[in-house]
Amino acid sequence: MGVLIHANDSALIVMLQAGDKAAFTELYNRYKKPLIIHAYKKIGEPEDAKEIVQEVFSTLWSQREQLPSIQQVSAYLYAMVRNKVLNYIEHKQVEARYALNFQNFMDEGLNTSDIRLREKELQQLIDKEIAALPPKMREVFVLSRKEHLSHKEIAERLNISEFTVKNHIKGALKILRLKIGLCTLIALHYFF
Known part of the structure; x- marks a missing residue:
């Protein structure tokens, strides 16, 4: 070396x-x-x-x-x-x-139509950043957050270890936190 x-x-x-x-x-x-x-x-x-x-x-x-x-x-x-x-x-x-x-x-x-518009804009931003994740990380993240599968279920479905699933989700959240910001990440948990 x-x-x-x-x-x-x-x-x-x-x-x-x-x-x-x-x-x-x-x-x-x-x-x-x-x-x-x-x-x-x-x-x-x-x-x-x-x-x-x-x-x-x-x-x-x-x-x-x-x-x-x-x-x-x-x-x-x-x-x-x-x-x-x-x-x-x-x-x-x-x-x-x-x-x-x-x-x-x-x-x-409270302004309901404004809230709906903001939710839509935020959802588009979140979806854009999720789509930009590396393919395997994105697949694991979507299964976890949108399909609400457990780490074990994802591991079995994708034939990978639970540890790998956990690392992909951790990595995805880290990337999203950096790109979207903490404020909108809180909303991510709210929407999903």
Whole structure:
């Protein structure tokens, strides 16, 4: 593994595409800290910056076989972080808008048609983010939350372990929490 410290980024990407975990770890170790600092400068939230970088590397690993030709690894990773930061900011704005609308609702009283419209918008946002989950994670999450199957039932249906089911659901909630925000995640439990 010490040899990889001296490998150039292009060689590490080729090894990563072949499924080399050591190459992935080396890329992670090289770029994790600068990417977290970069994300933190954009959003000002250290924990969220770490989550964004974690998600970038998770995506890098899961899509390693479909990676395009990468000339500059650092530029590619910074672009991935930039896109995740933009999504984060967009979702924070949505969350802030919902919080403001909720406060207005509390101040002004019950408006049934407005509530239905907001529920529909929120449901569309939730469905969009669920659809963006990795396929197996999405399948497990839908079976759990929409079909209300237990971990054991899902494991039996998909021929996977209950531990794997639990990890998929935990991962899905973590991704949704980051993308949708805590405020709308509470509504997710309410709607399902």
